Amino acid sequence: MKELVLIMIGAVLINNVVLSQFMGICAFLGTSKQIKSAVGMGAAVIFVMFFASMVTYPVYAILERINAEYLKTVAFILVIALFVQLVEMVIKKLMPPLYKALGVYLPLITTNCAVLGAAITNVDKKYTFAKSLTNSLGTGLGFMLALVLFAGVRARIEDSDIPKTFKGVPATLIAAAIVSLSFMGFSGIV
Numbered sequence: 001m002k003e004l005v006l007i008m009i010g011a012v013l014i015n016n017v018v019l020s021q022f023m024g025i026c027a028f029l030g031t032s033k034q035i036k037s038a039v040g041m042g043a044a045v046i047f048v049m050f051f052a053s054m055v056t057y058p059v060y061a062i063l064e065r066i067n068a069e070y071l072k073t074v075a076f077i078l079v080i081a082l083f084v085q086l087v088e089m090v091i092k093k094l095m096p097p098l099y100k101a102l103g104v105y106l107p108l109i110t111t112n113c114a115v116l117g118a119a120i121t122n123v124d125k126k127y128t129f130a131k132s133l134t135n136s137l138g139t140g141l142g143f144m145l146a147l148v149l150f151a152g153v154r155a156r157i158e159d160s161d162i163p164k165t166f167k168g169v170p171a172t173l174i175a176a177a178i179v180s181l182s183f184m185g186f187s188g189i190v
Helices: 002-014 025-031 035-065 069-094 096-105 107-111 113-124 129-159 169-186
Strands: none
Touching (some): 025 096, 025 129, 025 169, 069 107, 069 113, 113 129, 129 169
């Protein structure tokens, strides 16, 4: 149990997929303009990451058994795409405003390297099924935490009086770097 807690804390804070490993930056910058869209994207990524890891674990075991481990990336992307399509249909049907707010970034979860990175990390670290699910859940929660925190930061940037040359993308990237640096303070906890 202690090991699962350490994996969870490590995935959320120390090895944060966005702020420490710099994966999923496109969705991070694209959907963190408002807290509502950040929460929606974070929830979608958590769902896809968790259930994709649940399915990719036995898929990889099959690939190992037939000596086809080299197909893991393709197989994992297909599994991820399946869950992304499911999430997209549900959000489109049940939450049209959120679907519209997420726009192109929702189907791009399929190619979000954070989701694929979690599945491959589980394989590379030879995690058990429980550890894989814990790592995936923690990675998804870390992704959502980064999105929501940064949405708050971006709201403050919009209200700030900053020089004209720094408005927009430059201020956003500088703020992202500062938020990323703040997460470096967690290294060494575990």
